[in-house]
Amino acid sequence: MQFPASLLATITLALLSVDARPVKRSNGMITLPIRKLQRDSNLHVELRHQQHMNRAERLVARAAGLPGPSDAQLSANLERRASFLSPSEKRFNRPSSDYLLPSEDSDSDISNLAVENDDTSSNSRPVLAQKSSDVQPEGNDASYVATVQLGTPSRDFVIILDSGSGDFWVESDVCVLDTDNSQGCGNHSFLSEASSSSFVNTHKDWSITYGSGAAAGELVTDTLVLGGMVLGNHTFGVAHNVSQSFASDRIADGLMGLGRGALSNQNTPTPVQSLVNAGFIKQAITSYRLPRIHDNVDVGEVTFGGLDNTKFDPSTLVTVNCTDNGFYIPVLDGITVNGASLTLLGTHAIMDTGTSLLVAPKQDAAAIHAKIPGAKLQNSGQYSVPCNTAASVALKFGGKEFAINPKDLVFASGGRTTGDCSSGIGAFTDDTARFLVGDTFLKAVYFSTNDGENTITLAKAI
Incomplete structure (x- = not known):
């Protein structure tokens, strides 16, 4: 028609x-x-970070053909993450009521969510359920x-x-x-x-x-x-x-x-x-040329049928074959931090524009953060980095290195330039040997996928 x-x-x-x-x-x-x-979300940044980790764990399991974590397990991940918030972070606003996670006392007063780490009674309920938090386990x-x-x-x-x-x-x-x-x-x-x-x-x-x-x-x-x-x-x-x-x-x-x-x-x-x-x-x-939201520059675009050569440095262009399981999974040649090469457990990377974080096997996440000045392992098993970090973390595909913009090593700084912020590089808690490469990395490159050839192409974005 x-x-x-x-x-x-x-x-x-x-x-x-x-x-x-x-x-x-x-x-x-x-x-x-x-x-x-x-x-917009008033949810504590640590719990927003955990929501993205939950997504990553489900997607990696799906790519491996394994049963993913259940909703109950993802909710438990959020409960655990909330329990590590410091006393100064005990109260934070709940997000919209559209995101209600059902609990036993959903009619209770939930104008604010209290994280009560000092409640050690044997019958204490999970910290999120105590106030019927509007936290969903799968949110983006x-x-x-x-x-x-x-x-x-x-x-x-x-x-x-x-x-x-x-x-x-x-x-x-x-x-x-x-x-x-x-x-x-x-x-x-x-x-x-x-x-x-x-x-x-x-x-x-x-x-x-x-x-x-x-x-x-x-x-x-x-x-x-x-x-x-x-x-x-x-x-x-x-x-x-x-x-x-x-x-x-x-x-x-x-x-x-x-x-x-x-x-x-x-x-x-x-x-x-x-x-x-x-x-x-x-x-x-x-x-894809993925934009960085806080740059306020209209550079983002998606092109069907080819590559827009006005959006990348052609001298850095590389095409890499992927494994044949449906996802785009190229070989990850290596990672350097401030020029130092790391020995990695993971050798393959699932490329996904829908994941905000770069998520690494636990051992590899530890090796990366050990080389970032000021990075710290949190009780939750995730990491913080200085909000003003200038560290250079680069991933190598097809023999070429592509550096992450230091701005993207920080997850949701809220504009802070001092103190510690959640890291844009997460750590899987299970024994996966794959990386999930999301926007932390992809915002620095021009990224293409080819369904017919089962390849990806990367270049330095401009």
């Missing part, structure tokens, strides 16, 4: 407001501007989001971009929480035959569990407009059930998996593959 030009609205990306920069199309490539969406406080168009007439849907999965879905108009069918899925845009005349339900079920939530529903076909390119009868999912983490997200209406097609639980072509099949792009390549 051919839409009038007026309906083919330019794709934009949002940070609470629409980014008006134009889509670029040239040489068989489609480039969209992107920004990182930072959600930052995402890269895009606005795409779906249906007839065409409507905007704000979509999370996730390189660690292969499914595309949006919420349906009958969407409810997977834990409480009496509650809807928030204030979102929903898709159904009532809102789109080109909507066709196949009545085939699908479901997926992420490191940061879950969704389930049915497969449908409808028109997807991506970068001005019309994909008619595209097959994707509508979610009838989502986890609290998706329902309470005030911005995103769904998620677009930009990983390998082999990761698709829906067993359908990804949008990138569909762009190739339709002849809009030549290769199933997705390239």
Whole structure:
């Protein structure tokens, strides 16, 4: 079906407001501007850090084909992390009530969450449950989001971009929480035959569990407009059930998996593959220039079909083969800290734009932080670094080193330049021998994935 030009609205990306920069199309490539969406949260920074660690543990288990930690285990991780907060940090504001983690006294006064480390009675309840904290075990406080168009007439849907999965879905108009069918899925845009005349339900079920939530529903076909390119009868999912983490997200209406097609639980072509099949792009390549939110510079973009050579130093370009299990997992050649090479346990790295941290095997995280001046091991098993650290940590892929920006070695400093901050490099608590390479590293590079060739490409970002 051919839409009038007026309906083919330019794709934009949002940070609470629409980014008006134009889509670029040239040489068989489609480039969209992107920004990182930072959600406001009053949750203590240590617990936000743990939320990202929880996501990392689930994703690494999934990549290894192993059962991931349960919701109860992830909640226990948060309980344990809260128990290590110092007396001066005993009180902190709870986040929105949309993020309630059920507990025995959910009707209690929870205007503030008290962490009561001095309660040593034998029947003391976990520190988070004592006040029915609004802490979810799988939450994300930052995402890269895009606005795409779906249906007839065409409507905007704000979509999370996730390189660690292969499914595309949006919420349906009958969407409810997977834990409480009496509650809807928030204030979102929903898709159904009532809102789109080109909507066709196949009545085939699908479901997926992420490191940061879950969704389930049915497969449908409808028109997807991506970068001005019309994909008619595209097959994707509508979610009838989502986890609290998706329902309470005030911005995103769904998620677009930009990983390998082999990761698709829906067993359908990804949008990138569909762009190739339709002849809009030549290769199933997705390239990222990830922005640093506090720089306030519009440099972020995602390109389908190739690499935008205005965003990287071509002399640093390297392409690396990946292992063949669905995720993009290249060999990690090594790590240096302030020029000193380390002996590593982990030799492979899962590359994932949806993970905020760089997470290392416990032994390797210890070796890295031992070389960062002022770094300290916390009781929680995670690390702090000076908020003003200037340490140079570099990862080597394909024989070339790529240095992390020192700004990204600090997790959520809140603008502080003195004292200690949580490290942007986390430590797995189990015996995994893989790194999970997220935004701590990826913001310093131009990062591309090639589904057809099962390769990644890295270059120094500019």
